Amino acid sequence: MxxxxxxxxxxxxxxxxxxxxxxxxxxxxxxxxxxxxxxxxxxxxxxxxxxxxxxxxxxxxxxxxxxxxxxxxxxxxxxxxxxxxxxxGVTISISALLIAQLCMTYLVDLTGWFDVVKQKKRPLQFIGISMMIAGVMILGY
Known part of the structure; x- marks a missing residue:
């Protein structure tokens, strides 16, 4: 918590x-x-x-x-x-920032960069990131 x-x-x-x-x-x-x-x-x-x-x-x-x-x-x-x-603008900037953070953390977890314990790929994580990207695209239009 x-x-x-x-x-x-x-x-x-x-x-x-x-x-x-x-x-x-x-x-x-x-x-x-x-x-x-x-x-x-x-x-x-x-x-x-x-x-x-x-x-x-x-x-x-x-x-x-x-x-x-x-x-x-x-x-x-x-x-x-x-x-x-x-x-x-603020909304799209922060949304893109969050997506970039998610993508980078996914990559760090996947590869074990910076001595992070490698995590398994889960399809739901990829789907979640894809949905966020779609959401930001909708926000931008």
């Missing part, structure tokens, strides 16, 4: 962040917006970390270098999200 709640909150906040960033970028530019957003996220995460007092800093050296680049993906995510909202 807790996982579903956090997933729901994450989805809601992705949408709110995208809309806010789209407005900010109109005034200062998209890459500037990505920079500010990433910095604000760093500051908030750091403040929370200070209060949580998690002592796992020593484990940083054990993290694979590939995984340490994940923060850089955030800049690309923000740029892509803001640009798509400007071009095609």
């Amino acid at each position: 807790k996982g579903s709640l956090f997933a729901f909150l994450g989805g809601a906040f992705i949408t709110l962040q995208g809309v806010a960033n789209a407005h900010i970028s109109q005034d200062i530019g998209t890459w500037q917006t990505a920079t500010i957003t990433q910095f604000a996220g760093f500051v908030l995460a750091f403040i929370i970390l200070l209060f949580v007092k998690d002592e796992k800093w020593q484990m940083l050296t054990k993290v694979k270098p590939l995984y340490l680049t994940s923060g850089a993906l955030g800049a690309i995510i923000i740029f892509s999200n803001v640009t798509s909202i400007h071009k095609i």
